[in-house]
Amino acid sequence: MNKELLKKSQSLIALFALCLVISILSDKFMTSSNLWNVLRQISVNICISVGMTLVVLMAGIDLSVGSVLAFSSAVCAGLLSKGISIPSMDLFIGFTVLGGVLVALIVGLLMGLFNGWVITKFSLPPFVATLAMLTIARGATMLYTQGIPISNLGSSFEFIGSGWLLGIPVPVWISLFVVLSVVFITNKTTFGRYIYAIGGNERAAFLSGINIKAVKLAVYGISGMMAAVGGILVTSRLNSAQPNAGASYELDSIAAVVIGGTSLSGGIGTIAGTVIGATIIGVLNNGLILLNVSPFWQQVVKGLVILLAVIIDQKSKKKA
Protein backbone atom coordinates (compact mmCIF):
# COMPACT_ATOMS: atom_id res chain seq x y z
CA MET A 1 0.00 0.00 0.00
CA ASN A 2 2.84 2.37 0.88
CA LYS A 3 4.64 1.66 -2.35
CA GLU A 4 1.49 2.43 -4.32
CA LEU A 5 1.08 5.69 -2.46
CA LEU A 6 4.69 6.66 -3.06
CA LYS A 7 4.44 5.96 -6.76
CA LYS A 8 1.20 7.83 -7.16
CA SER A 9 2.55 10.85 -5.33
CA GLN A 10 5.70 10.76 -7.46
CA SER A 11 3.86 11.76 -10.63
CA LEU A 12 1.63 14.13 -8.65
CA ILE A 13 4.74 15.90 -7.40
CA ALA A 14 6.01 16.13 -10.97
CA LEU A 15 2.69 17.67 -12.01
CA PHE A 16 2.78 20.23 -9.23
CA ALA A 17 6.40 21.11 -10.02
CA LEU A 18 5.48 21.64 -13.66
CA CYS A 19 2.51 23.84 -12.74
CA LEU A 20 4.68 25.83 -10.36
CA VAL A 21 7.35 26.49 -12.99
CA ILE A 22 4.82 27.54 -15.63
CA SER A 23 2.89 29.79 -13.27
CA ILE A 24 6.12 31.55 -12.27
CA LEU A 25 6.90 32.15 -15.96
CA SER A 26 3.37 33.15 -16.99
CA ASP A 27 0.75 34.87 -14.86
CA LYS A 28 -1.98 33.65 -17.23
CA PHE A 29 -1.54 29.99 -16.33
CA MET A 30 -3.20 29.89 -12.91
CA THR A 31 -6.43 31.55 -13.98
CA SER A 32 -9.69 29.67 -13.75
CA SER A 33 -10.46 30.18 -17.43
CA ASN A 34 -7.09 28.71 -18.45
CA LEU A 35 -7.43 25.75 -16.09
CA TRP A 36 -10.87 24.92 -17.49
CA ASN A 37 -9.31 25.30 -20.93
CA VAL A 38 -6.62 22.73 -20.04
CA LEU A 39 -9.17 20.32 -18.56
CA ARG A 40 -11.40 20.59 -21.62
CA GLN A 41 -8.49 20.03 -23.97
CA ILE A 42 -7.19 16.95 -22.14
CA SER A 43 -10.59 15.29 -21.86
CA VAL A 44 -10.19 13.51 -25.21
CA ASN A 45 -6.78 12.14 -24.30
CA ILE A 46 -8.06 11.09 -20.85
CA CYS A 47 -10.89 9.05 -22.34
CA ILE A 48 -8.56 7.29 -24.79
CA SER A 49 -5.83 6.80 -22.21
CA VAL A 50 -8.17 5.23 -19.68
CA GLY A 51 -9.00 2.52 -22.24
CA MET A 52 -5.34 2.25 -23.15
CA THR A 53 -4.43 1.74 -19.48
CA LEU A 54 -6.61 -1.38 -19.28
CA VAL A 55 -4.93 -2.73 -22.42
CA VAL A 56 -1.42 -1.97 -21.15
CA LEU A 57 -2.26 -3.49 -17.74
CA MET A 58 -2.70 -6.79 -19.63
CA ALA A 59 0.73 -6.24 -21.22
CA GLY A 60 -0.99 -5.36 -24.50
CA ILE A 61 -0.99 -2.21 -26.61
CA ASP A 62 -3.60 -0.55 -28.82
CA LEU A 63 -2.12 1.46 -31.68
CA SER A 64 -5.43 1.80 -33.48
CA VAL A 65 -7.12 4.31 -31.13
CA GLY A 66 -6.42 7.40 -33.29
CA SER A 67 -7.85 5.80 -36.43
CA VAL A 68 -10.81 4.26 -34.60
CA LEU A 69 -11.48 7.76 -33.21
CA ALA A 70 -11.46 9.16 -36.75
CA PHE A 71 -13.76 6.48 -38.14
CA SER A 72 -16.34 6.70 -35.37
CA SER A 73 -16.17 10.49 -35.65
CA ALA A 74 -16.86 10.27 -39.39
CA VAL A 75 -19.73 7.81 -38.92
CA CYS A 76 -21.29 9.97 -36.22
CA ALA A 77 -21.04 13.11 -38.38
CA GLY A 78 -22.22 11.30 -41.49
CA LEU A 79 -25.34 10.01 -39.76
CA LEU A 80 -26.12 13.39 -38.22
CA SER A 81 -25.73 15.34 -41.43
CA LYS A 82 -26.96 12.89 -44.05
CA GLY A 83 -28.65 9.99 -42.25
CA ILE A 84 -28.96 6.74 -44.14
CA SER A 85 -30.84 6.74 -47.38
CA ILE A 86 -31.45 3.79 -49.66
CA PRO A 87 -33.05 5.29 -52.78
CA SER A 88 -33.85 1.90 -54.36
CA MET A 89 -36.08 1.03 -51.41
CA ASP A 90 -37.28 4.61 -51.02
CA LEU A 91 -36.00 4.51 -47.47
CA PHE A 92 -34.53 7.35 -45.43
CA ILE A 93 -33.43 7.10 -41.82
CA GLY A 94 -32.56 10.36 -40.07
CA PHE A 95 -30.58 10.36 -36.83
CA THR A 96 -31.02 12.34 -33.63
CA VAL A 97 -27.94 13.38 -31.68
CA LEU A 98 -28.45 10.45 -29.30
CA GLY A 99 -28.83 8.03 -32.20
CA GLY A 100 -25.66 9.24 -33.94
CA VAL A 101 -23.68 9.08 -30.71
CA LEU A 102 -24.89 5.56 -29.91
CA VAL A 103 -24.02 4.24 -33.36
CA ALA A 104 -20.55 5.86 -33.12
CA LEU A 105 -19.99 4.16 -29.75
CA ILE A 106 -21.07 0.82 -31.19
CA VAL A 107 -18.77 1.27 -34.19
CA GLY A 108 -15.83 1.94 -31.85
CA LEU A 109 -16.78 -1.04 -29.70
CA LEU A 110 -16.98 -3.35 -32.72
CA MET A 111 -13.60 -2.23 -34.05
CA GLY A 112 -12.08 -2.82 -30.62
CA LEU A 113 -13.74 -6.24 -30.38
CA PHE A 114 -12.34 -7.07 -33.80
CA ASN A 115 -8.85 -6.21 -32.47
CA GLY A 116 -9.46 -8.48 -29.49
CA TRP A 117 -10.82 -11.28 -31.65
CA VAL A 118 -7.80 -11.22 -33.99
CA ILE A 119 -5.40 -11.14 -31.05
CA THR A 120 -6.99 -14.03 -29.16
CA LYS A 121 -8.10 -16.17 -32.08
CA PHE A 122 -4.83 -16.09 -34.03
CA SER A 123 -2.51 -15.43 -31.06
CA LEU A 124 -1.13 -12.34 -32.82
CA PRO A 125 1.02 -9.84 -30.92
CA PRO A 126 -1.28 -6.89 -30.05
CA PHE A 127 1.28 -4.52 -31.58
CA VAL A 128 0.83 -6.09 -34.99
CA ALA A 129 -2.93 -6.62 -34.86
CA THR A 130 -3.69 -3.06 -33.75
CA LEU A 131 -1.12 -1.65 -36.17
CA ALA A 132 -3.12 -3.30 -38.93
CA MET A 133 -6.33 -1.80 -37.52
CA LEU A 134 -4.62 1.63 -37.46
CA THR A 135 -4.30 1.43 -41.23
CA ILE A 136 -7.64 -0.26 -41.89
CA ALA A 137 -9.64 2.23 -39.86
CA ARG A 138 -7.84 5.21 -41.37
CA GLY A 139 -8.51 3.83 -44.84
CA ALA A 140 -12.15 3.20 -43.95
CA THR A 141 -12.40 6.82 -42.78
CA MET A 142 -10.98 8.05 -46.08
CA LEU A 143 -13.40 5.84 -48.01
CA TYR A 144 -16.38 6.98 -45.97
CA THR A 145 -15.54 10.70 -46.12
CA GLN A 146 -13.85 10.62 -49.55
CA GLY A 147 -11.15 12.69 -47.84
CA ILE A 148 -13.47 15.63 -47.27
CA PRO A 149 -14.59 16.88 -43.83
CA ILE A 150 -18.25 16.41 -42.87
CA SER A 151 -19.67 19.62 -41.40
CA ASN A 152 -22.96 21.28 -40.42
CA LEU A 153 -23.97 18.89 -37.67
CA GLY A 154 -26.48 21.09 -35.94
CA SER A 155 -26.19 23.24 -32.85
CA SER A 156 -27.60 20.75 -30.34
CA PHE A 157 -24.71 18.38 -31.08
CA GLU A 158 -22.20 21.13 -30.26
CA PHE A 159 -23.30 21.05 -26.63
CA ILE A 160 -21.35 17.81 -26.03
CA GLY A 161 -18.02 19.40 -26.88
CA SER A 162 -18.50 23.09 -26.19
CA GLY A 163 -21.31 23.31 -23.64
CA TRP A 164 -21.18 23.96 -19.90
CA LEU A 165 -23.17 22.17 -17.20
CA LEU A 166 -23.25 23.45 -13.60
CA GLY A 167 -20.23 25.65 -14.31
CA ILE A 168 -18.12 22.80 -15.68
CA PRO A 169 -17.45 22.11 -19.38
CA VAL A 170 -19.42 19.09 -20.64
CA PRO A 171 -16.31 17.24 -21.94
CA VAL A 172 -14.89 17.40 -18.41
CA TRP A 173 -18.09 15.80 -17.04
CA ILE A 174 -17.82 13.07 -19.66
CA SER A 175 -14.18 12.30 -18.95
CA LEU A 176 -14.93 12.36 -15.21
CA PHE A 177 -17.72 9.84 -15.74
CA VAL A 178 -15.43 7.63 -17.84
CA VAL A 179 -12.64 7.78 -15.25
CA LEU A 180 -14.93 6.98 -12.31
CA SER A 181 -16.59 4.07 -14.14
CA VAL A 182 -13.27 2.50 -15.07
CA VAL A 183 -11.82 3.09 -11.59
CA PHE A 184 -14.85 1.25 -10.25
CA ILE A 185 -14.31 -1.59 -12.73
CA THR A 186 -10.62 -2.01 -11.93
CA ASN A 187 -10.95 -1.73 -8.15
CA LYS A 188 -14.31 -3.23 -7.30
CA THR A 189 -15.08 -5.95 -9.82
CA THR A 190 -13.65 -9.41 -10.44
CA PHE A 191 -13.25 -8.43 -14.09
CA GLY A 192 -10.85 -5.69 -12.94
CA ARG A 193 -8.91 -8.17 -10.79
CA TYR A 194 -8.66 -10.50 -13.78
CA ILE A 195 -7.07 -7.73 -15.88
CA TYR A 196 -4.32 -7.25 -13.29
CA ALA A 197 -3.93 -11.02 -12.89
CA ILE A 198 -3.47 -11.58 -16.63
CA GLY A 199 -0.94 -8.75 -16.86
CA GLY A 200 0.95 -10.04 -13.83
CA ASN A 201 1.23 -13.62 -15.01
CA GLU A 202 -0.89 -14.81 -17.89
CA ARG A 203 -0.03 -18.48 -17.42
CA ALA A 204 -0.93 -18.42 -13.72
CA ALA A 205 -4.13 -16.56 -14.52
CA PHE A 206 -5.04 -19.21 -17.09
CA LEU A 207 -4.31 -22.05 -14.68
CA SER A 208 -6.43 -20.46 -12.00
CA GLY A 209 -9.38 -20.70 -14.36
CA ILE A 210 -9.70 -17.15 -15.69
CA ASN A 211 -11.24 -17.01 -19.16
CA ILE A 212 -8.36 -15.03 -20.64
CA LYS A 213 -9.79 -14.73 -24.12
CA ALA A 214 -13.06 -13.27 -22.89
CA VAL A 215 -11.28 -10.72 -20.69
CA LYS A 216 -8.96 -9.65 -23.52
CA LEU A 217 -11.84 -9.37 -25.95
CA ALA A 218 -13.73 -7.14 -23.52
CA VAL A 219 -10.72 -4.95 -22.77
CA TYR A 220 -9.91 -4.25 -26.44
CA GLY A 221 -13.62 -3.61 -26.96
CA ILE A 222 -13.58 -1.04 -24.14
CA SER A 223 -10.49 0.59 -25.63
CA GLY A 224 -12.22 0.92 -29.00
CA MET A 225 -15.30 2.38 -27.37
CA MET A 226 -13.21 4.92 -25.41
CA ALA A 227 -11.62 5.98 -28.70
CA ALA A 228 -15.15 6.51 -30.02
CA VAL A 229 -15.98 8.67 -26.98
CA GLY A 230 -12.90 10.75 -27.87
CA GLY A 231 -14.10 10.87 -31.46
CA ILE A 232 -17.51 12.18 -30.47
CA LEU A 233 -15.91 14.89 -28.31
CA VAL A 234 -13.54 16.02 -31.08
CA THR A 235 -16.31 16.05 -33.68
CA SER A 236 -18.62 18.02 -31.47
CA ARG A 237 -15.99 20.59 -30.50
CA LEU A 238 -15.21 21.29 -34.16
CA ASN A 239 -18.81 20.74 -35.25
CA SER A 240 -17.17 18.80 -38.06
CA ALA A 241 -15.55 15.40 -38.65
CA GLN A 242 -12.03 15.61 -40.07
CA PRO A 243 -10.70 12.67 -42.11
CA ASN A 244 -7.28 13.07 -40.49
CA ALA A 245 -8.61 13.47 -36.93
CA GLY A 246 -6.77 11.63 -34.20
CA ALA A 247 -3.55 11.08 -36.14
CA SER A 248 -0.78 10.15 -33.67
CA TYR A 249 -3.19 10.27 -30.71
CA GLU A 250 -2.03 6.74 -29.84
CA LEU A 251 1.36 8.20 -28.99
CA ASP A 252 -0.04 10.88 -26.65
CA SER A 253 -2.15 8.25 -25.01
CA ILE A 254 0.69 5.75 -24.53
CA ALA A 255 2.78 8.62 -23.17
CA ALA A 256 0.04 9.46 -20.64
CA VAL A 257 -0.15 5.82 -19.52
CA VAL A 258 3.60 5.48 -19.15
CA ILE A 259 4.11 8.85 -17.41
CA GLY A 260 1.33 7.77 -15.06
CA GLY A 261 3.50 4.89 -13.92
CA THR A 262 1.82 1.93 -15.64
CA SER A 263 4.33 -0.72 -16.61
CA LEU A 264 4.41 -1.61 -20.31
CA SER A 265 5.04 -5.22 -19.28
CA GLY A 266 1.67 -5.31 -17.56
CA GLY A 267 0.22 -5.96 -14.12
CA ILE A 268 1.23 -2.68 -12.47
CA GLY A 269 -0.49 0.69 -12.79
CA THR A 270 -3.56 2.72 -11.94
CA ILE A 271 -6.18 4.78 -13.72
CA ALA A 272 -5.42 7.68 -11.38
CA GLY A 273 -1.80 7.59 -12.53
CA THR A 274 -2.90 7.80 -16.16
CA VAL A 275 -5.14 10.78 -15.43
CA ILE A 276 -2.14 12.53 -13.88
CA GLY A 277 -0.02 11.53 -16.88
CA ALA A 278 -2.55 12.98 -19.33
CA THR A 279 -2.73 16.14 -17.22
CA ILE A 280 1.06 16.53 -17.30
CA ILE A 281 1.03 16.33 -21.10
CA GLY A 282 -1.89 18.77 -21.32
CA VAL A 283 -0.31 21.28 -18.92
CA LEU A 284 2.94 21.05 -20.84
CA ASN A 285 1.22 21.69 -24.20
CA ASN A 286 -0.65 24.60 -22.67
CA GLY A 287 2.41 26.09 -20.96
CA LEU A 288 4.62 25.91 -24.05
CA ILE A 289 2.03 27.84 -26.06
CA LEU A 290 1.33 30.36 -23.28
CA LEU A 291 5.06 31.06 -23.12
CA ASN A 292 5.14 31.31 -26.94
CA VAL A 293 7.96 28.78 -27.16
CA SER A 294 9.06 28.16 -30.76
CA PRO A 295 7.21 25.20 -32.30
CA PHE A 296 10.57 23.69 -33.20
CA TRP A 297 11.54 23.51 -29.52
CA GLN A 298 8.17 22.34 -28.25
CA GLN A 299 8.59 18.80 -29.56
CA VAL A 300 12.07 18.50 -28.07
CA VAL A 301 10.89 19.76 -24.68
CA LYS A 302 7.88 17.40 -24.68
CA GLY A 303 10.09 14.42 -25.45
CA LEU A 304 12.54 15.35 -22.70
CA VAL A 305 9.77 15.71 -20.11
CA ILE A 306 8.38 12.27 -20.99
CA LEU A 307 11.85 10.80 -20.68
CA LEU A 308 12.42 12.52 -17.34
CA ALA A 309 9.08 11.37 -15.94
CA VAL A 310 9.76 7.75 -16.84
CA ILE A 311 13.31 7.83 -15.48
CA ILE A 312 12.08 9.18 -12.15
CA ASP A 313 9.41 6.51 -12.12
CA GLN A 314 11.94 3.74 -12.80
CA LYS A 315 14.20 4.98 -10.00
CA SER A 316 11.39 5.14 -7.48
CA LYS A 317 10.40 1.58 -8.38
CA LYS A 318 13.90 0.31 -7.75
CA LYS A 319 14.02 2.04 -4.38
CA ALA A 320 10.64 0.73 -3.33
Place this chain on the structure above:
Amino acid sequence: MTFKSFLTLIIITVSLTNCSQKSSEEKPKVAVVISTLNNPWFVVLAEAAAKNAEQLGYEAKIFDSQNNPAIESDNFENLISSGYDAILFNPTDADGSISNIMKAKEAGVPVFCMDREVNSNDAATSQVLSDNYSGCAEIGIEFVKSLNGKGKYVEILGLVGDNNTWARSGGFHSVVDKFPGFKMLAQQSGDFDRNKAMEVLETIMQGHPDLEAVFCGNDAMAMGAYQALLSAGKADKVKVFGFDGASDVIEKIAEGKIVATGMQYPIVMAETAAKFADEYFKGKRDFPQRVPVEVVLVKKSNAGSFK
Protein backbone atom coordinates in the same frame (compact mmCIF):
# COMPACT_ATOMS: atom_id res chain seq x y z
CA MET B 1 1.02 -19.21 -43.82
CA THR B 2 -0.30 -22.47 -45.18
CA PHE B 3 -0.16 -23.24 -48.89
CA LYS B 4 -3.92 -23.03 -49.18
CA SER B 5 -4.21 -19.56 -47.68
CA PHE B 6 -1.28 -18.42 -49.80
CA LEU B 7 -3.10 -19.64 -52.87
CA THR B 8 -6.28 -17.86 -51.82
CA LEU B 9 -4.34 -14.65 -51.34
CA ILE B 10 -2.91 -14.91 -54.85
CA ILE B 11 -6.31 -15.59 -56.34
CA ILE B 12 -7.79 -12.61 -54.50
CA THR B 13 -4.94 -10.36 -55.63
CA VAL B 14 -5.21 -11.47 -59.23
CA SER B 15 -8.96 -11.07 -59.35
CA LEU B 16 -8.69 -7.61 -57.79
CA THR B 17 -6.12 -6.44 -60.32
CA ASN B 18 -8.14 -7.87 -63.15
CA CYS B 19 -11.21 -5.87 -62.41
CA SER B 20 -9.26 -2.63 -62.03
CA GLN B 21 -7.46 -3.01 -65.34
CA LYS B 22 -10.17 -3.69 -67.84
CA SER B 23 -9.96 -1.92 -71.20
CA SER B 24 -6.27 -1.16 -70.86
CA GLU B 25 -5.39 -1.80 -74.52
CA GLU B 26 -2.89 0.63 -76.04
CA LYS B 27 -4.22 3.77 -74.26
CA PRO B 28 -1.31 5.74 -72.78
CA LYS B 29 -1.31 5.44 -68.99
CA VAL B 30 -1.03 8.54 -66.84
CA ALA B 31 -0.08 8.30 -63.17
CA VAL B 32 -1.17 10.95 -60.67
CA VAL B 33 1.29 10.89 -57.76
CA ILE B 34 -0.02 13.08 -54.96
CA SER B 35 1.79 14.17 -51.78
CA THR B 36 -1.16 13.25 -49.54
CA LEU B 37 -4.81 12.27 -49.74
CA ASN B 38 -5.20 13.17 -46.09
CA ASN B 39 -6.30 16.71 -46.88
CA PRO B 40 -9.38 17.61 -48.93
CA TRP B 41 -7.49 20.19 -50.99
CA PHE B 42 -5.12 17.55 -52.35
CA VAL B 43 -7.98 15.12 -52.92
CA VAL B 44 -9.52 17.71 -55.24
CA LEU B 45 -6.19 18.24 -57.01
CA ALA B 46 -5.64 14.47 -57.49
CA GLU B 47 -9.16 13.73 -58.65
CA ALA B 48 -9.21 16.68 -61.04
CA ALA B 49 -5.90 15.57 -62.55
CA ALA B 50 -7.14 12.00 -63.02
CA LYS B 51 -10.47 13.15 -64.44
CA ASN B 52 -8.83 15.50 -66.93
CA ALA B 53 -6.43 12.80 -68.10
CA GLU B 54 -9.34 10.41 -68.57
CA GLN B 55 -11.32 12.99 -70.49
CA LEU B 56 -8.37 13.39 -72.84
CA GLY B 57 -8.64 9.67 -73.51
CA TYR B 58 -5.96 8.29 -71.21
CA GLU B 59 -6.07 5.75 -68.47
CA ALA B 60 -5.32 7.43 -65.12
CA LYS B 61 -4.53 6.16 -61.66
CA ILE B 62 -3.84 7.99 -58.38
CA PHE B 63 -0.90 7.12 -56.11
CA ASP B 64 -0.75 8.48 -52.55
CA SER B 65 2.71 9.34 -51.17
CA GLN B 66 1.33 9.91 -47.64
CA ASN B 67 3.54 12.99 -47.19
CA ASN B 68 6.54 10.69 -47.17
CA PRO B 69 9.34 11.02 -49.77
CA ALA B 70 10.28 7.35 -49.22
CA ILE B 71 6.78 6.15 -50.15
CA GLU B 72 6.87 8.57 -53.07
CA SER B 73 10.10 6.94 -54.24
CA ASP B 74 8.43 3.48 -54.09
CA ASN B 75 5.49 4.84 -56.07
CA PHE B 76 7.82 6.14 -58.77
CA GLU B 77 9.73 2.87 -59.01
CA ASN B 78 6.53 0.84 -59.23
CA LEU B 79 4.88 2.97 -61.85
CA ILE B 80 8.02 3.26 -64.00
CA SER B 81 8.36 -0.51 -64.04
CA SER B 82 4.68 -1.02 -64.75
CA GLY B 83 4.95 1.09 -67.89
CA TYR B 84 3.23 4.41 -67.20
CA ASP B 85 3.76 7.00 -69.92
CA ALA B 86 3.51 10.26 -67.98
CA ILE B 87 3.35 11.43 -64.38
CA LEU B 88 1.26 14.32 -63.05
CA PHE B 89 3.14 14.99 -59.89
CA ASN B 90 2.50 16.79 -56.63
CA PRO B 91 5.84 16.48 -54.79
CA THR B 92 6.21 15.85 -51.07
CA ASP B 93 9.44 17.83 -50.82
CA ALA B 94 11.08 20.54 -52.91
CA ASP B 95 14.52 18.92 -52.67
CA GLY B 96 13.79 15.32 -51.67
CA SER B 97 11.53 14.72 -54.67
CA ILE B 98 14.11 15.73 -57.32
CA SER B 99 15.80 12.32 -57.36
CA ASN B 100 12.43 10.64 -57.96
CA ILE B 101 11.76 12.87 -60.96
CA MET B 102 15.25 12.10 -62.28
CA LYS B 103 14.47 8.37 -62.11
CA ALA B 104 11.42 8.90 -64.30
CA LYS B 105 13.35 11.16 -66.65
CA GLU B 106 16.01 8.49 -67.16
CA ALA B 107 13.28 6.00 -67.96
CA GLY B 108 11.86 8.44 -70.54
CA VAL B 109 8.71 9.25 -68.56
CA PRO B 110 7.84 12.98 -68.54
CA VAL B 111 6.91 14.51 -65.16
CA PHE B 112 4.62 17.52 -64.77
CA CYS B 113 4.64 19.10 -61.31
CA MET B 114 1.42 20.53 -59.91
CA ASP B 115 1.00 23.07 -57.09
CA ARG B 116 4.26 22.43 -55.24
CA GLU B 117 7.56 23.06 -56.95
CA VAL B 118 10.90 21.28 -56.84
CA ASN B 119 14.13 23.24 -56.60
CA SER B 120 15.46 22.20 -59.98
CA ASN B 121 14.97 23.57 -63.47
CA ASP B 122 15.96 20.51 -65.46
CA ALA B 123 14.22 17.63 -63.71
CA ALA B 124 10.51 18.06 -64.43
CA THR B 125 9.26 18.66 -67.98
CA SER B 126 7.18 21.54 -66.64
CA GLN B 127 5.91 22.85 -63.29
CA VAL B 128 2.43 24.31 -62.92
CA LEU B 129 2.62 26.14 -59.61
CA SER B 130 0.44 27.98 -57.20
CA ASP B 131 2.11 31.12 -56.03
CA ASN B 132 1.88 30.79 -52.25
CA TYR B 133 4.21 33.68 -51.50
CA SER B 134 2.50 36.40 -53.52
CA GLY B 135 -0.92 34.93 -52.70
CA CYS B 136 -0.23 35.48 -49.01
CA ALA B 137 1.24 38.91 -49.74
CA GLU B 138 -2.22 39.73 -51.20
CA ILE B 139 -3.78 38.48 -47.96
CA GLY B 140 -1.30 40.68 -46.10
CA ILE B 141 -2.48 43.74 -48.04
CA GLU B 142 -6.12 42.94 -47.26
CA PHE B 143 -5.12 42.35 -43.64
CA VAL B 144 -3.50 45.79 -43.37
CA LYS B 145 -6.49 47.47 -45.05
CA SER B 146 -9.10 45.77 -42.92
CA LEU B 147 -7.28 46.63 -39.67
CA ASN B 148 -6.40 50.18 -40.77
CA GLY B 149 -2.69 49.61 -40.51
CA LYS B 150 -2.43 48.70 -36.85
CA GLY B 151 -3.40 46.01 -34.37
CA LYS B 152 -2.41 43.02 -32.28
CA TYR B 153 -2.53 39.71 -34.08
CA VAL B 154 -1.70 36.03 -33.84
CA GLU B 155 -0.23 33.88 -36.60
CA ILE B 156 -1.02 30.17 -36.78
CA LEU B 157 1.53 28.39 -38.93
CA GLY B 158 1.11 25.11 -40.80
CA LEU B 159 3.46 22.14 -40.38
CA VAL B 160 6.80 23.68 -39.51
CA GLY B 161 8.63 21.17 -41.71
CA ASP B 162 6.68 22.08 -44.85
CA ASN B 163 8.01 24.67 -47.30
CA ASN B 164 4.50 25.95 -48.12
CA THR B 165 4.19 26.97 -44.47
CA TRP B 166 7.16 29.31 -44.78
CA ALA B 167 6.30 30.57 -48.27
CA ARG B 168 2.88 31.61 -46.93
CA SER B 169 4.21 33.09 -43.71
CA GLY B 170 6.94 34.91 -45.65
CA GLY B 171 4.50 36.42 -48.15
CA PHE B 172 2.24 37.63 -45.35
CA HIS B 173 5.06 39.18 -43.34
CA SER B 174 6.61 40.78 -46.44
CA VAL B 175 3.65 43.17 -46.33
CA VAL B 176 2.51 43.32 -42.72
CA ASP B 177 5.98 43.82 -41.20
CA LYS B 178 6.32 47.11 -43.09
CA PHE B 179 3.68 48.58 -40.79
CA PRO B 180 5.07 49.35 -37.34
CA GLY B 181 1.54 49.61 -35.91
CA PHE B 182 1.15 45.82 -36.00
CA LYS B 183 2.24 43.65 -33.13
CA MET B 184 2.42 39.86 -33.42
CA LEU B 185 1.36 38.53 -30.02
CA ALA B 186 2.21 34.90 -30.75
CA GLN B 187 3.32 32.69 -33.61
CA GLN B 188 2.46 29.02 -33.10
CA SER B 189 1.95 25.94 -35.24
CA GLY B 190 -1.46 24.38 -35.87
CA ASP B 191 -0.05 21.64 -38.14
CA PHE B 192 -2.57 22.55 -40.91
CA ASP B 193 -5.11 20.80 -38.63
CA ARG B 194 -8.49 22.17 -37.59
CA ASN B 195 -8.52 20.72 -34.08
CA LYS B 196 -4.90 21.63 -33.33
CA ALA B 197 -5.44 25.21 -34.51
CA MET B 198 -8.54 25.52 -32.33
CA GLU B 199 -6.72 24.30 -29.21
CA VAL B 200 -3.68 26.46 -29.91
CA LEU B 201 -5.78 29.60 -30.30
CA GLU B 202 -7.81 28.77 -27.17
CA THR B 203 -4.58 28.68 -25.22
CA ILE B 204 -3.12 31.80 -26.82
CA MET B 205 -6.31 33.70 -25.95
CA GLN B 206 -5.70 32.91 -22.27
CA GLY B 207 -2.58 35.04 -22.42
CA HIS B 208 -3.74 37.55 -25.00
CA PRO B 209 -7.47 38.20 -24.68
CA ASP B 210 -6.92 41.51 -26.50
CA LEU B 211 -6.07 40.02 -29.90
CA GLU B 212 -7.71 41.68 -32.89
CA ALA B 213 -6.87 39.36 -35.78
CA VAL B 214 -5.64 35.87 -36.63
CA PHE B 215 -3.77 34.87 -39.78
CA CYS B 216 -3.85 31.11 -40.47
CA GLY B 217 -1.61 29.26 -42.95
CA ASN B 218 -4.56 27.32 -44.37
CA ASP B 219 -8.33 27.26 -44.33
CA ALA B 220 -8.73 24.20 -42.12
CA MET B 221 -6.90 26.11 -39.39
CA ALA B 222 -8.94 29.25 -40.11
CA MET B 223 -12.08 27.19 -39.43
CA GLY B 224 -10.54 25.87 -36.20
CA ALA B 225 -9.57 29.40 -35.14
CA TYR B 226 -13.08 30.63 -35.90
CA GLN B 227 -14.54 27.80 -33.79
CA ALA B 228 -12.28 28.78 -30.87
CA LEU B 229 -13.34 32.44 -31.17
CA LEU B 230 -16.98 31.39 -31.39
CA SER B 231 -16.84 29.39 -28.14
CA ALA B 232 -15.01 32.26 -26.46
CA GLY B 233 -17.68 34.71 -27.63
CA LYS B 234 -15.14 36.71 -29.63
CA ALA B 235 -16.08 35.70 -33.14
CA ASP B 236 -17.43 39.15 -34.02
CA LYS B 237 -14.50 41.04 -32.50
CA VAL B 238 -11.55 39.16 -34.00
CA LYS B 239 -10.81 39.10 -37.72
CA VAL B 240 -9.83 35.74 -39.22
CA PHE B 241 -7.78 35.25 -42.39
CA GLY B 242 -7.08 31.93 -44.11
CA PHE B 243 -5.54 30.55 -47.27
CA ASP B 244 -6.64 27.81 -49.77
CA GLY B 245 -10.17 28.70 -50.82
CA ALA B 246 -11.95 25.83 -49.02
CA SER B 247 -15.72 25.85 -49.52
CA ASP B 248 -16.63 26.13 -45.82
CA VAL B 249 -14.38 29.19 -45.43
CA ILE B 250 -15.85 30.84 -48.53
CA GLU B 251 -19.29 30.33 -47.01
CA LYS B 252 -18.12 32.02 -43.80
CA ILE B 253 -16.61 34.89 -45.82
CA ALA B 254 -19.92 35.42 -47.61
CA GLU B 255 -21.64 35.55 -44.20
CA GLY B 256 -19.04 38.12 -43.08
CA LYS B 257 -17.61 35.87 -40.35
CA ILE B 258 -14.15 35.32 -41.85
CA VAL B 259 -12.49 38.26 -43.60
CA ALA B 260 -10.50 36.78 -46.48
CA THR B 261 -8.72 33.79 -47.95
CA GLY B 262 -6.56 33.14 -51.00
CA MET B 263 -8.26 31.00 -53.63
CA GLN B 264 -5.83 28.54 -55.11
CA TYR B 265 -6.97 26.81 -58.22
CA PRO B 266 -6.28 23.09 -57.88
CA ILE B 267 -8.60 22.35 -60.79
CA VAL B 268 -6.86 24.83 -63.11
CA MET B 269 -3.46 23.41 -62.15
CA ALA B 270 -4.66 19.84 -62.71
CA GLU B 271 -6.20 20.77 -66.06
CA THR B 272 -3.03 22.51 -67.27
CA ALA B 273 -0.79 19.62 -66.22
CA ALA B 274 -3.07 17.06 -67.94
CA LYS B 275 -3.16 19.23 -71.09
CA PHE B 276 0.65 19.39 -71.11
CA ALA B 277 0.85 15.60 -70.88
CA ASP B 278 -1.55 15.34 -73.80
CA GLU B 279 0.58 17.74 -75.86
CA TYR B 280 3.67 15.77 -74.93
CA PHE B 281 2.12 12.56 -76.25
CA LYS B 282 1.34 14.40 -79.48
CA GLY B 283 4.99 15.35 -79.94
CA LYS B 284 5.46 18.72 -78.28
CA ARG B 285 8.71 18.98 -76.28
CA ASP B 286 9.32 22.66 -75.44
CA PHE B 287 7.32 23.47 -72.31
CA PRO B 288 7.89 26.50 -70.07
CA GLN B 289 9.68 25.26 -66.92
CA ARG B 290 7.45 27.22 -64.54
CA VAL B 291 3.83 28.15 -65.13
CA PRO B 292 2.52 30.22 -62.23
CA VAL B 293 -1.20 29.96 -61.52
CA GLU B 294 -2.49 33.08 -59.85
CA VAL B 295 -3.96 32.98 -56.35
CA VAL B 296 -7.08 35.13 -56.14
CA LEU B 297 -8.05 37.02 -53.02
CA VAL B 298 -11.55 36.11 -51.82
CA LYS B 299 -13.34 38.63 -49.63
CA LYS B 300 -16.95 39.40 -48.85
CA SER B 301 -17.50 41.45 -52.01
CA ASN B 302 -16.55 38.63 -54.39
CA ALA B 303 -17.25 35.52 -52.26
CA GLY B 304 -20.52 34.89 -54.07
CA SER B 305 -18.76 34.13 -57.34
CA PHE B 306 -16.67 31.35 -55.76
CA LYS B 307 -19.53 29.33 -54.26
